[in-house]
Each structure stands twice: as C-alpha cells, then as structure tokens.
Amino acid sequence: MSRIIVITSGxxxxxxxxxxxxxxxxxxxxxxxxxxxxxxxxLRNLDLILGLExxxxxxxxxxxxxxxxxxxxxxKDKRQAGLVLLPAAxxxxxxxxxxxxxxxxxxxxxxxYDYVLVDSPAGIETGFRNAIAAATExxxxxxxEVAAVRDADRVVGLLEAHxxxxxxLIINRLRPEMIRQNEMxxxxxxxxxxxxxxxxxxxxxxxxxxxxxxGEPLVLDSKPSLPxxxxxxxxxxxxxxxxxxxxxxxxxxxxxxxRIRRLFKG
Amino acid sequence: MSLKEKHSESSSxxxxxxxxxxxxxxxxVSRAGNQVNEYSQVSLxxxxxKVLLILPTSGKTEQQxxxxxxxxxxxxxLQGSEHAWQAxxxxxxxxxxxxxxxxxxxTIAETLKEVKLQLKWVCTxxxxxxxxxxTAGYSVQQEKMLPAIxxxxxxxxxxxxxxxxxxxxxxxxxxxxxHPGTIIIQGDCNPGGIIIAAGDILVWGSLRGIAHAGAMGNxxxxxxxxxxxxxxxxxxxxxxxxxxxxxxQLMPEVAYITPEGIRxxxxxxxxxxxxxxxxFGPW
Numbered sequence: 001m002s003r004i005i006v007i008t009s010g011x012x013x014x015x016x017x018x019x020x021x022x023x024x025x026x027x028x029x030x031x032x033x034x035x036x037x038x039x040x041x042x043l044r045n046l047d048l049i050l051g052l053e054x055x056x057x058x059x060x061x062x063x064x065x066x067x068x069x070x071x072x073x074x075x076k077d078k079r080q081a082g083l084v085l086l087p088a089a090x091x092x093x094x095x096x097x098x099x100x101x102x103x104x105x106x107x108x109x110x111x112x113y114d115y116v117l118v119d120s121p122a123g124i125e126t127g128f129r130n131a132i133a134a135a136t137e138x139x140x141x142x143x144x145e146v147a148a149v150r151d152a153d154r155v156v157g158l159l160e161a162h163x164x165x166x167x168x169l170i171i172n173r174l175r176p177e178m179i180r181q182n183e184m185x186x187x188x189x190x191x192x193x194x195x196x197x198x199x200x201x202x203x204x205x206x207x208x209x210x211x212x213x214x215g216e217p218l219v220l221d222s223k224p225s226l227p228x229x230x231x232x233x234x235x236x237x238x239x240x241x242x243x244x245x246x247x248x249x250x251x252x253x254x255x256x257x258x259r260i261r262r263l264f265k266g
Numbered sequence: 267m268s269l270k271e272k273h274s275e276s277s278s279x280x281x282x283x284x285x286x287x288x289x290x291x292x293x294x295v296s297r298a299g300n301q302v303n304e305y306s307q308v309s310l311x312x313x314x315x316k317v318l319l320i321l322p323t324s325g326k327t328e329q330q331x332x333x334x335x336x337x338x339x340x341x342x343x344l345q346g347s348e349h350a351w352q353a354x355x356x357x358x359x360x361x362x363x364x365x366x367x368x369x370x371x372x373t374i375a376e377t378l379k380e381v382k383l384q385l386k387w388v389c390t391x392x393x394x395x396x397x398x399x400x401t402a403g404y405s406v407q408q409e410k411m412l413p414a415i416x417x418x419x420x421x422x423x424x425x426x427x428x429x430x431x432x433x434x435x436x437x438x439x440x441x442x443x444x445h446p447g448t449i450i451i452q453g454d455c456n457p458g459g460i461i462i463a464a465g466d467i468l469v470w471g472s473l474r475g476i477a478h479a480g481a482m483g484n485x486x487x488x489x490x491x492x493x494x495x496x497x498x499x500x501x502x503x504x505x506x507x508x509x510x511x512x513x514x515q516l517m518p519e520v521a522y523i524t525p526e527g528i529r530x531x532x533x534x535x536x537x538x539x540x541x542x543x544x545x546f547g548p549w
Contacts, residue, residue, distance in 0.1 A: 150439055153456050157438035160345070161338050193456055193474070195436055
C-alpha cells in the first residue's frame with residue numbers, strides 16, 4: 001500500500017520544498033520507491049532544488065491534458081535510484097487543474113511507488129486544495145515564528161475538515177542558541193498550541209541554503225551534517241521506526257563555559 | 267507566604283491590568299449578536315432514541331458556496347461530539363426550506379455513516395428536496411406551514427437559550443463555533459479561532475482566541491477557561507483585551523461584566539465576588 005503524503009505549511013518560505021527534496025532523497029536511500037510531485041503550478045521550485053531543472057520535458061499539465069503518458073513526464077534522479085519527480089508547469093497558474101484531476105493523477109502515480117510526496121504551494125487557495133486532494137497523510141512544516149505557527153494551526157484545521165487524520169509536525173529552522181536565550185518560540189510552545197505529534201526537528205543551517213542553490217540535497221552530501229541527519233531520522237520515523245531518538249540540538253555547540261554559565265543562571 | 271495570599275494578590279493584579287475597550291455598543295458586536303440567530307450553524311440534538319440534525323434555514327446567499335460551508339460545519343460538529351451517541355442511532359434530518367438534491371443527501375448520509383449514525387427520515391418544506399429524499403429511500407415528511415413555524419421558533423429563541431453545545435475539539439485558527447445557547451469546549455481555542463454563544467462559554471483548556479458570550483445581549487453571560495489567555499473577550503456589547511503582561515501563573519478564571527466593564531477573577535474567588543456583585547445587579 002503506497003502512502004500519499006502532502007507537505008504543507010500555510011505560510012510561505014518556511015522550507016516546504018527543501019524538506020520535500022531532502023525527505024524524498026532520504027526515503028529513496030532507505031531503498032524505497034519515491035515519487036515527488038510539485039503541486040506549485042506557476043511557481044515551481046522543486047526541480048531546481050533537486051538539480052533536475054534541465055531534464056524536465058513534460059509536466060503534470062501535459063499528463064492531465066493527455067498529451068503525454070505519465071511515465072514520460074517523470075524525471076528520474078540519476079544520483080539516487082528509486083527517486084522520480086513529476087514537475088509542475090511553469091507557464092500556467094494554479095487554476096489550470098482541478099482537485100479531481102490532481103487526485104486521479106496522483107492515484108495513478110501511487111500504484112508504482114511506495115511513497116508519493118506532494119509539495120504544496122503556500123496559501124490555502126486552489127493550489128492547496130489541489131495538493132491535498134489525494135493525500136491520506138500530511139506533514140506540517142513550521143518555523144519557530146508566531147506567524148508560521150498561526151498559519152500552521154489554520155492548515156491543520158483545514159486538513160482535519162478534509163478528513164486527513166494522520167497529521168505530523170516538522171519544526172524547521174530551529175536555532176538552539178536563540179531558544180536558550182528565550183528569544184524564540186520553544187518546541188514546547190509550538191506543540192502546546194498545535195497539539196499534533198512531532199516527527200522531526202531541523203536545525204537552522206547555512207548548508208541547506210548552499211545545497212539548495214547547487215541543486216544537491218543535503219542528504220546526498222558525503223560529510224554528515226546535523227540537518228542531514230535530522231532528515232534521515234524523519235525518514236526512518238515515517239517508515240514506522242518511531243523509537244529513533246530526536247537529535248539533542250541543545251547539546252550541539254555546547255561547551256564547558258556555557259554549561260558553567262547556565263549552572264550559575266540556575 | 268501562604269498560598270491564599272498569593273491568590274488574592276494575583277487576582278487583584280488581573281483586575282488592575284485589565285483594560286476595557288469600547289464600552290459603548292459596537293457595530294461589530296451587535297452584528298455578531300444577530301449572527302447567532304440568522305446564520306446559525308448546523309445543530310445536532312439528541313431526542314429520545316434518535317438524533318435530530320437541524321440545518322439552518324437557507325438565506326439569500328448563493329446555493330453552491332452555501333452547501334460547502336454547511337457540509338464543513340456538519341463534519342466539524344460530528345467530529346467534535348463523536349462520543350455523544352451510540353452506534354447505529356437513527357438520524358432525523360430537519361432540512362427546513364433548504365434545497366437539497368440527491369447527491370447532497372447522499373453526502374450527508376455518508377458523512378453521518380462515518381460516525382456510525384444512520385440517516386432515516388427527512389423533514390422538509392421544499393417539494394424538490396422531498397422528491398430527492400423519497401427517491402433515495404428515506405422516509406419523508408413535507409411540511410407546508412413551515413414559514414410560520416420558523417418565525418415562532420426564532421421568536422422563542424430570543425427569550426430562551428438552546429441546549430448547551432458540548433464539543434470535544436480544538437477550535438483552530440480560522441474556525442468559528444456559533445450556538446444560540448451555552449458552549450462548552452473540551453479542548454483549546456487557539457488564536458484566530460472564534461467562539462460565539464448566546465449564553466455562557468466554558469473552555470476546559472486554554473482560551474487563546476476570541477470568545478463572545480451573551481452575543482444576543484445577555485450581560486450576565488460569563489466566559490470561563492482553565493487558562494485564560496484570550497486575544498479578545500466579548501460579553502454582550504462590551505469588548506476587552508487581555509492584559510499586556512500576562513500573569514505569571516495561569517489559574518482557572520472567569521470573565522464577567524461589572525460596572526467598570528469586563529473583569530477577570532480567579533474561579534476559586536469568583537463565588538465570593540459574585541455574591542457581592544449581585545447587590546448592584548449586572549451593569
């Protein structure tokens with residue numbers, strides 16, 4: 001039974017596309033067959049971040065219009081076997097497809113893959129409704145900011161109304177240093193408000209920006225990185241290994257002086 | 267320092283910090299008062315062995331958008347009160363003057379089936395709805411005198427409140443719960459969520475959004491929450507913001523109207539304060 005997971009946030013710029021790319025890659029590295037669907041018609045980015053832009057020939061629009069077969073539109077990733085991308089059209093807007101068409105398309109795609117990850121556009125309009133049409137599970141991305149958490153809350157409400165019951169949370173761009181100084185919403189604050197299970201925390205890291213610009217997802221990097229490990233852990237938890245422990249981000253860049261300082265702060 | 271002292275101190279803090287905005291009747295608030303009546307949402311009522319599903323009367327709004335809102339409402343209500351009845355209970359649908367086609371009736375039946383309720387009986391004043399329901403195999407009752415009855419119902423609603431609405435849910439940003447009676451929420455009301463009741467509002471959880479009690483003008487209505495951190499409190503035609511600096515300790519609290527506007531007191535102290543207030547009567 002394949003799983004169709006929509007990755008959404010409400011607010012823009014919180015890292016939906018980066019998470020989709022890295023998570024897809026991490027799942028494929030675990031030996032799964034993964035299809036990534038870019039549902040952001042008119043503003044597609046997923047192909048860029050995966051570094052597959054120059055290999056896109058057909059898009060989802062052509063498949064829906066019957067101008068090509070579904071297999072023709074899928075872009076296979078050469079670096080990682082088992083990962084394919086269904087790109088969105090860039091020359092159309094979100095109204096070019098309907099939720100029913102999107103649902104049919106993704107259900108067809110799901111037959112041959114273990115995971116279908118749908119990268120949702122920001123907002124809660126047509127594009128969002130298209131993205132969630134076929135999904136049975138959802139991953140909510142939020143950052144430790146009031147606006148992002150508020151939008152995430154709204155989106156959780158909408159997903160529940162669409163009978164998507166399995167909703168899990170990813171907190172992106174966490175900065176342990178700022179939380180330690182009480183300048184950022186903490187994990188507890190966010191979970192207290194949203195009341196949905198947490199599946200991963202990704203620390204803020206410049207390398208994510210660098211890897212996005214290069215079109216090489218961080219998980220592919222040979223050097224282990226904290227965000228890369230976080231993505232791999234999320235993939236494992238999605239696979240059902242709930243016992244994978246959360247990274248202790250607070251311990252990172254902790255040193256003796258900081259510890260002594262905290263001891264005195266009490 | 268004894269615990270008792272601490273309590274009285276923080277409650278007096280609350281009172282002092284609580285600013286009241288707009289003591290006059292605000293246009294927005296009085297409109298919200300009508301909302302409870304005019305656009306009242308789907309309601310569910312247990313009556314003996316059956317559950318009554320009452321649809322709001324259809325306004326002049328466009329049918330299509332109306333239906334999707336109605337359906338969302340229905341699903342929300344059902345999810346919130348899933349454990350209120352036994353599996354297989356029969357549902358009587360009171361559709362009033364709402365036009366429903368066969369597909370919409372089927373959708374309602376399927377939605378009810380998900381929470382193990384069975385649509386059995388449809389009561390409507392529209393011929394087309396009656397035909398669609400009969401075709402789908404439900405027992406149908408067509409009422410002709412409905413407009414007159416409706417008026418009566420609405421008039422009586424203004425005097426007496428509907429049964430309390432009990433919901434087990436989180437009122438998330440963007441959702442709105444309206445009820446012409448008292449509302450009890452087992453869960454939180456998040457920022458951006460709105461609860462509007464003609465009676466009292468009781469939140470067994472955190473109240474972080476907007477709560478409007480006594481929306482039809484009852485100044486004796488109260489708002490109660492385990493953790494009172496609201497965006498705004500409204501009672502009848504008054505509005506208040508929460509204090510800028512939240513109290514360090516959050517205790518169960520009650521908001522009510524005093525001669526100085528909306529005030530908050532700790533629940534454990536409220537009984538004493540309230541008996542004192544009774545002398546003045548509500549403001």
